[in-house]
Amino acid sequence: xxxxxxxxxxxxxxxxxxxxxxxxxxxxxxxxxxxxxxxxxxxxxxxxxxxxxxxxxxxxxxxxxxxxxxxxxxxxxxxxxxxxxxxxxxxxxxxxxxxxxxxxxxxxxxxxxxxxxxxxxxxxxxxxxxxxxxxxxxxxxxxxxxxxxxxxxxxxxxxxxxxxxxxxxxxxxxxxxxxxxxxxxxxxxxxxxxxxxxxxxxxxxxxxxxxxxxxxxxxxxxxxxxxxxxxxxxxxxxxxxxxxxxxxxxxxxxxxxxxxxxxxxxxxxxxxxxxxxxxxxxxxxxxxxxxxxxxxxxxxxxxxxxxxxxxxxxxxxxxxxxxxxxxxxxxxxxxxxxxxxxxxxxxxxxxxxxxxxxxxxxxxxxxxxxxxxxxxxxxxxxxxxxxxxxxxxxxxxxxxxxxxxxxxxxxxxxxxxxxxxxxxxxxxxxxxxxxxxxxxxxxxxxxxxxxxxxxxxxxxxxxxxxxxxxxxxxxxxxxxxxxxxxxxxxxxxxxxxxxx
Numbered sequence: 001x002x003x004x005x006x007x008x009x010x011x012x013x014x015x016x017x018x019x020x021x022x023x024x025x026x027x028x029x030x031x032x033x034x035x036x037x038x039x040x041x042x043x044x045x046x047x048x049x050x051x052x053x054x055x056x057x058x059x060x061x062x063x064x065x066x067x068x069x070x071x072x073x074x075x076x077x078x079x080x081x082x083x084x085x086x087x088x089x090x091x092x093x094x095x096x097x098x099x100x101x102x103x104x105x106x107x108x109x110x111x112x113x114x115x116x117x118x119x120x121x122x123x124x125x126x127x128x129x130x131x132x133x134x135x136x137x138x139x140x141x142x143x144x145x146x147x148x149x150x151x152x153x154x155x156x157x158x159x160x161x162x163x164x165x166x167x168x169x170x171x172x173x174x175x176x177x178x179x180x181x182x183x184x185x186x187x188x189x190x191x192x193x194x195x196x197x198x199x200x201x202x203x204x205x206x207x208x209x210x211x212x213x214x215x216x217x218x219x220x221x222x223x224x225x226x227x228x229x230x231x232x233x234x235x236x237x238x239x240x241x242x243x244x245x246x247x248x249x250x251x252x253x254x255x256x257x258x259x260x261x262x263x264x265x266x267x268x269x270x271x272x273x274x275x276x277x278x279x280x281x282x283x284x285x286x287x288x289x290x291x292x293x294x295x296x297x298x299x300x301x302x303x304x305x306x307x308x309x310x311x312x313x314x315x316x317x318x319x320x321x322x323x324x325x326x327x328x329x330x331x332x333x334x335x336x337x338x339x340x341x342x343x344x345x346x347x348x349x350x351x352x353x354x355x356x357x358x359x360x361x362x363x364x365x366x367x368x369x370x371x372x373x374x375x376x377x378x379x380x381x382x383x384x385x386x387x388x389x390x391x392x393x394x395x396x397x398x399x400x401x402x403x404x405x406x407x408x409x410x411x412x413x414x415x416x417x418x419x420x421x422x423x424x425x426x427x428x429x430x431x432x433x434x435x436x437x438x439x440x441x442x443x444x445x446x447x448x449x450x451x452x453x454x455x456x457x458x459x460x461x462x463x464x465x466x467x468x469x470x471x472x473x474x475x476x477x478x479x480x481x482x483x484x485x486x487x488x489x490x491x492x493x494x495x496x497x498x499x500x
Contacts, residue, residue, distance in 0.1 A: 078107045101130035106438045122322035125154035137166040146191045149178040186269040187262030190283040192294030193217045196224040204246030222280040230289045267306045274297035316476035320446035349484035357491040366433045378448040378486040385456025388479045390470045410457040418449030440494045448486040
């Protein structure tokens with residue numbers, strides 16, 4: 001876990017550096033010949049002084065023996081001891097809620113704190129409710145401000161107020177600053193603890209400063225360079241500092257900054273980190289003052305969350321927002337039932353189409369034989385297209401300006417795919433029924449495939465233009481739409497060819 005932070009770069013309220021802040025630009029660090037000391041975090045002092053070296057000593061609301069027998073406890077302790085960090089987080093998450101706190105209590109102190117930090121916020125919030133209040137407050141205090149803010153999003157307001165009151169004023173202020181930014185914004189996901197260096201320093205002074213602050217911030221590999229009023233002037237890499245002469249003016253090494261605004265969408269910012277291969281991205285306010293940084297690990301976590309949301313909506317369901325095994329059944333039902341009700345309502349279009357063309361079906365009953373094939377092919381074709389286009393949009397392969405090219409490409413694809421399917425299915429229908437029904441099916445398949453690919457390409461892009469998440473225009477929605485319109489095409493073609 002990180003030591004207590006002392007760098008208040010995340011505060012929005014100070015125009016000038018705080019003279020009491022160790023990151024003040026006038027503070028150049030101690031001379032090289034003076035010994036350096038490292039402040040040890042208060043949590044480590046507590047950990048070292050505790051007599052129990054084997055378990056966390058974090059009591060739960062129910063004793064472990066109420067859930068597991070002593071033999072089972074030893075077995076679980078051995079199983080957990082064999083897991084690495086990520087494996088331990090997964091295993092704790094997989095356990096039923098009643099046993100999660102028991103397993104957590106069996107962990108050594110250092111591993112328990114690391115696991116709590118890496119748990120999904122929803123799981124951590126549930127675990128927190130099973131721990132004694134003073135123990136929970138201690139765990140929350142040791143979190144980074146950005147992780148703490150994500151956890152607070154999952155907790156009731158009354159619990160958040162209680163936990164905030166238990167933090168020291170500096171930690172509480174940093175957390176409140178983050179919670180003040182819009183959800184899913186860069187400001188909400190950044191860490192406000194940043195080691196920065198003043199623009200008028202030398203390389204030696206900058207290194208001295210980073211050496212003193214390195215253990216108190218999340219990253220020092222990308223170092224913001226600030227001028228007056230904490231305004232971002234550029235960035236310098238740790239490699240650049242270590243390979244330059246110590247008397248080199250820092251301004252000679254500064255690169256133009258790539259930054260993010262506090263109110264930018266978190267996914268846009270995360271993709272910027274990925275696309276530029278950055279270790280961290282400075283976050284600034286509207287006056288270009290540094291307020292935090294988005295680290296590469298947070299950026300990758302954001303992208304994973306966004307991709308999970310897109311995948312869920314593409315399948316016609318709302319994102320769970322938490323690990324599957326930690327999600328109650330009622331929440332899964334709620335995430336699916338709304339979409340299913342919408343799709344049922346949309347499916348009434350198909351029923352109405354069949355009712356309208358009932359007389360046509362009565363005259364040529366054989367047409368009904370190929371309805372499942374037709375609407376199934378159209379729906380699948382549309383689903384393929386919308387999935388491809390939404391994914392391409394999400395990774396910035398295509399944008400609104402590419403609409404004509406995308407539409408042309410997909411219409412051509414639909415025409416060629418439809419022609420191939422029409423040749424096969426039309427011939428089969430001609431052999432089973434007669435040639436004219438085969439011709440009806442073949443022409444209808446070509447038209448439906450062109451319609452499906454066109455709709456699958458056009459609708460997501462128009463949705464984005466209207467400010468709607470393209471993933472909401474999911475494959476089930478396109479499938480339902482193409483089912484109804486495909487039947488209309490089928491019966492109109494049948495009337496024209498068969499003279500009905």
